[in-house]
Amino acid sequence: MLPASFVRQGKKIVAIGRNYADHVKELRNTIPKEPFFFLKPTTSYVESGGKVEIPRGIVAHHEVELGVVIGKGGRDILQQNADLHVAGYALAVDMTARNLQEEVKKKGLPWSAVKGFDTFTPIGPFVVRSSIIDPHNLNLSLKINGAIKQNGNTADMLFRIPRLIEHVSSIMTLEEGDLILTGTPSGIGPVVSGDEVDCALADSTGNILTTLAFTA
Amino acid sequence: MLPASFVRQGKKIVAIGRNYADHVKELRNTIPKEPFFFLKPTTSYVESGGKVEIPRGIVAHHEVELGVVIGKGGRDILQQNADLHVAGYALAVDMTARNLQEEVKKKGLPWSAVKGFDTFTPIGPFVVRSSIIDPHNLNLSLKINGAIKQNGNTADMLFRIPRLIEHVSSIMTLEEGDLILTGTPSGIGPVVSGDEVDCALADSTGNILTTLAFTA
Ligand SMILES: [Mg+2]
Ligand SMILES: [Mg+2]
Ligand SMILES: [Mg+2]
Numbered sequence: 088m089l090p091a092s093f094v095r096q097g098k099k100i101v102a103i104g105r106n107y108a109d110h111v112k113e114l115r116n117t118i119p120k121e122p123f124f125f126l127k128p129t130t131s132y133v134e135s136g137g138k139v140e141i142p143r144g145i146v147a148h149h150e151v152e153l154g155v156v157i158g159k160g161g162r163d164i165l166q167q168n169a170d171l172h173v174a175g176y177a178l179a180v181d182m183t184a185r186n187l188q189e190e191v192k193k194k195g196l197p198w199s200a201v202k203g204f205d206t207f208t209p210i211g212p213f214v215v216r217s218s219i220i221d222p223h224n225l226n227l228s229l230k231i232n233g234a235i236k237q238n239g240n241t242a243d244m245l246f247r248i249p250r251l252i253e254h255v256s257s258i259m260t261l262e263e264g265d266l267i268l269t270g271t272p273s274g275i276g277p278v279v280s281g282d283e284v285d286c287a288l289a290d291s292t293g294n295i296l297t298t299l300a301f302t303a
Numbered sequence: 304m305l306p307a308s309f310v311r312q313g314k315k316i317v318a319i320g321r322n323y324a325d326h327v328k329e330l331r332n333t334i335p336k337e338p339f340f341f342l343k344p345t346t347s348y349v350e351s352g353g354k355v356e357i358p359r360g361i362v363a364h365h366e367v368e369l370g371v372v373i374g375k376g377g378r379d380i381l382q383q384n385a386d387l388h389v390a391g392y393a394l395a396v397d398m399t400a401r402n403l404q405e406e407v408k409k410k411g412l413p414w415s416a417v418k419g420f421d422t423f424t425p426i427g428p429f430v431v432r433s434s435i436i437d438p439h440n441l442n443l444s445l446k447i448n449g450a451i452k453q454n455g456n457t458a459d460m461l462f463r464i465p466r467l468i469e470h471v472s473s474i475m476t477l478e479e480g481d482l483i484l485t486g487t488p489s490g491i492g493p494v495v496s497g498d499e500v501d502c503a504l505a506d507s508t509g510n511i512l513t514t515l516a517f518t519a
Contacts, residue, residue, distance in 0.1 A: 126413075200340065
């Protein structure tokens, strides 16, 4: 498969939780001692320009995130070899049914439904790895109807990409076309029907590398 | 794709929790008012005859389950149409890192790692739908080193297959090759290194429809 076709051909989305300290604080969670993750189904992808469907009764929050597209699969990948397994990146939003998430967290139930509704993973185009010099110095922003809501930098990840790849692949084999979502900075909040959402990924010079737009 | 190749080509495993009252009791959980589920990665499959790897420090429990293989995909599938989407069945074991599960339940964290280790979904061969007259009257059994540990009947499911398909597809699109694990009856317990595990699915006359064997 071509890495650019990960949206159609990839099998899993592994999403890291609580990977930016300021986001951990805003949800009154505790800083994790090691990375943790949940799975999203690939049926939750919606490509840039598409529409996020918010089911009735759901409070849907945006979480803008850097996605890492796996090129070469593997298991028990060491941090120092992780780069060899990265084909590229994509800008993504990890939509979350926040009201349901609060319920399942209290009850100790799984997060899969809360995170897995159809269209709950808006995804931008594939960005080849060689075009990004330093994935840990990128600005991630999200606007709703032109107003800035999230504006963070991947330098603030608690666990960096090689550590995430090592951790995930120590539990489950990573395959070509899998996507790792690396967590969201602070500023999360609701998206409601009619909203226009615009996300951008920029390098340290302010140069925009890729964008993602959707309506709700 | 051929339905028989769901293990290699399917994209997701949707596993139902607490779908047999006697199993709900043995884990001191409450009977759910509606079905709930979690995702397992397809990288957790290991075919009959294979070996389940139990990571160090993990207490791995067996949960024998009837798997439903999706033929025709769909979303918002109604119960009365659910049969049209079933290609067949497979006998499966939903291996669970029980000690980690107790921890994540207390902390309100996702179940994905707990359920998603490589080889944590032993899976039997595809059984075509037409060969099973009544999927809600099947005996599910699991033996360890010849001693019977689980012995239940799919008649005791709290939510039957059409209801499960309706529920899951109201949240996430089902695709050809997806597997739904329909929950486990009571009798769950540890599998340890060196164990030989044998599972069988039988009809109401005692006729064995399919088997699944693995070592640990
Ligand atoms: Mg999956
Ligand atoms: Mg997230
Ligand atoms: Mg189970």
